[in-house]
Amino acid sequence: MSFREEVLWLQARHEDASGKLMDAASPLAKQTLCRYQYYLQVKKEVLDGRLHCAVEQGIRLAGLAVQADFGDFTQFMSQEFLREYVLFPVNWPNGEEVLEEWTQKVAEEHKSHCRMQAAEAELLYIKEVEKLDGFGQESFAAKDNYTNDIFIGVSFIGVFVKHRNGRSIMLHKWKDIGTIAHNKSAITVEITSRDDTIIFHMEDMEMAKYIARLFTARHKFYKQNKICAEPTHSPAPIRRRPTWTHRLSLSRPQSCNFQSMHSQYSEHYQDTQSSQ
Missing domain, CATH: 1.20.80.10 (Acyl-CoA Binding Protein)
Known part of the structure; x- marks a missing residue:
């Protein structure tokens, strides 16, 4: 933890x-x-x-x-x-x-x-x-659905995607994310805000499994604790x-x-x- x-x-x-x-x-x-x-x-x-x-x-x-x-x-x-x-x-x-x-x-x-x-x-x-x-970020090498080399990761805010040169491509906030799953070496992330699913391809099945679990744990943590970052x-x-x-x-x-x-x-x- x-x-x-x-x-x-x-x-x-x-x-x-x-x-x-x-x-x-x-x-x-x-x-x-x-x-x-x-x-x-x-x-x-x-x-x-x-x-x-x-x-x-x-x-x-x-x-x-x-x-x-x-x-x-x-x-x-x-x-x-x-x-x-x-x-x-x-x-x-x-x-x-x-x-x-x-x-x-x-x-x-x-x-x-x-x-x-x-x-x-x-x-x-x-x-x-x-x-x-860089606040709270963890990133991993991956490929998108078009075989482009990217970094994917999690932060306090959500799931982010970056070019290998570090330039930001996309940020999906936790509030917009639904189910996170993995199938072999692929990770799927449901984007509920636009009724879409994005796919990331990892080096192997074990890495995909690990990252999917990490993303899921962070997502669950956000939903259970977001009240802590809100005013009373x-x-x-x-x-x-x-x-x-x-x-x-x-x-x-x-x-x-x-x-x-x-x-x-x-x-x-x-x-x-x-x-x-």
Whole structure:
């Protein structure tokens, strides 16, 4: 099971803001906790450098993460605390001058999200990450029904087809896909949105069987868990804990998993978080 499946399958009970335990059987509790855990994991993937993003994308993501985890900038005397934490992927340049420039841009991005609720910022972060090139993709060499060499694969969004040079040909979203099957070395994918079936030819029967099972499992997973990527009208409260890494404690490119805030702000932060 991939890391995305692991975090989305978290069905354990979780404390709410009042200290009581939410019932994991509650659809609303599942949705809220599921999305929060998913947000934490994709954020870690970005900061660990496993998901590539341009500078503009990274700054936008950092601004959303700060809003989600710290709340409104108006809670603090200044945004100086942002300089103390790892806001960007570990494989980005780490010169003081460039970090200062980027941090200033994150501060402006953070200000633009004032009054945005944590759950909304988390959802927007997830949606931004899902746009990143290569997010959640696994691809395999195949041939189409005209014997053209292609790559087929799955992502969070659906089944994609690419030329061998990497150029995208087609994306079939999970919501438009019906039955997925295999026959000998061929895989068939039913496209319900246009009453059609597409055929892919693999190297051998075992590969076709494996990929058909993979596609089917991802399709089933999408149908069972798509609620986790959708907003709620009245999200169940959950206890969000600080998860930032202090810059001085991180030797790049060591993997980062956010820790506590700088002591200057920790008491204020804990008070504001407990009131959410």
